[in-house]
Amino acid sequence: MNTLNTTVSNEAGLQNAAVTPAKEERPAETVIEEGQTVGTPFSDDPKFRLRNVEVFYGADRAIKNISLDIARNEVIAFIGPSGCGKSTFLRCLNRMNDSIDICRVKGALHLDDQDIYDPKRDVVELRARVGMVFQKPNPFPKSIYDNVAYGPRIHGLANRKSDLDDIVENSLRKAGLWNEVKDRLDATATGMSGGQQQRLCIARAIAVSPEVVLMDEPCSALDPIATAKVEELIAELSASYTIVIVTHSMQQAARVSHRTAYFHLGHLVEVNDTDKVFTSPEHELTESYITGRFG
Numbered sequence: 001m002n003t004l005n006t007t008v009s010n011e012a013g014l015q016n017a018a019v020t021p022a023k024e025e026r027p028a029e030t031v032i033e034e035g036q037t038v039g040t041p042f043s044d045d046p047k048f049r050l051r052n053v054e055v056f057y058g059a060d061r062a063i064k065n066i067s068l069d070i071a072r073n074e075v076i077a078f079i080g081p082s083g084c085g086k087s088t089f090l091r092c093l094n095r096m097n098d099s100i101d102i103c104r105v106k107g108a109l110h111l112d113d114q115d116i117y118d119p120k121r122d123v124v125e126l127r128a129r130v131g132m133v134f135q136k137p138n139p140f141p142k143s144i145y146d147n148v149a150y151g152p153r154i155h156g157l158a159n160r161k162s163d164l165d166d167i168v169e170n171s172l173r174k175a176g177l178w179n180e181v182k183d184r185l186d187a188t189a190t191g192m193s194g195g196q197q198q199r200l201c202i203a204r205a206i207a208v209s210p211e212v213v214l215m216d217e218p219c220s221a222l223d224p225i226a227t228a229k230v231e232e233l234i235a236e237l238s239a240s241y242t243i244v245i246v247t248h249s250m251q252q253a254a255r256v257s258h259r260t261a262y263f264h265l266g267h268l269v270e271v272n273d274t275d276k277v278f279t280s281p282e283h284e285l286t287e288s289y290i291t292g293r294f295g
């Protein structure tokens with residue numbers, strides 16, 4: 001009896017298990033529907049209107065049918081695992097990908113209703129409107145003054161020396177650097193600390209009065225104190241500029257941005273208000289990333 005009973009109950013158990021397997025034993029199934037970004041990727045007042053964007057390196061498709069608006073004067077953070085296309089997508093916004101021979105960009109990309117990829121577009125003018133700050137501070141091997149004056153000189157923004165002096169001073173003030181460097185404007189920029197160099201690069205970017213500043217992991221080479229200064233600066237700049245920042249630091253995205261866009265394997269999986277992304281993400285991939293299950 002005992003034996004029989006055991007057998008029966010075991011069989012029943014097995015049958016049950018076959019019908020409703022324990023949840024954690026199911027294979028992880030994560031569906032990314034191409035071009036289907038969850039959340040709020042669009043805006044009523046877009047600075048950039050980006051539709052069905054695809055980027056290829058040779059035959060490899062690094063960006064897969066992404067549509068997104070970037071709103072005027074917002075700070076939007078791009079997050080996601082390494083290699084998922086954040087930098088590639090960022091570089092589309094001021095045609096920095098043009099310099100990569102094998103790179104092709106498809107789709108409709110507009111800045112204030114003007115086609116960014118119009119063959120007649122002046123790319124130098126575009127990059128003055130959409131400035132860029134890179135991961136590693138890259139000041140020119142020139143004086144602090146000449147670094148900031150470089151863009152205004154090229155674009156003919158100052159007719160007189162005193163006008164140029166004003167632009168240099170204002171840009172350094174906005175970058176929170178004026179008091180530290182005002183007595184040594186002739187010193188070589190490469191002699192500054194890493195954090196100062198990065199703020200100088202931001203001053204150089206804003207000296208030509210851009211409308212947008214793109215930042216690709218601007219703090220990843222900086223120590224925590226220099227990082228805090230750059231983050232403070234981003235908050236101040238957001239009053240006047242549209243800012244797109246790629247960051248691998250979720251804390252940084254949470255501190256500086258209004259909206260956060262989560263990229264995964266070339267897809268744009270989710271865009272939402274930053275608070276929402278970090279407290280109640282809509283997509284399970286976003287949740288896996290922010291809870292540290294991969295990255």
Ligand SMILES: Nc1ncnc2c1ncn2[C@@H]1O[C@H](COP(=O)(O)OP(=O)(O)O)[C@@H](O)[C@H]1O
Binds near residue numbers: 081089
């Ligand atoms: N210059 C390049 N030439 C060829 N492939 C590239 C180039 N830059 C990036 N890629 C590829 O495109 C994909 C996205 O890279 P990237 O935009 O740098 O990602 P992320 O910034 O998110 O780390 C990766 O597979 C990467 O290897």
Ligand SMILES: [Mg+2]
Binds near residue numbers: 086087088246
């Ligand atoms: Mg990158």
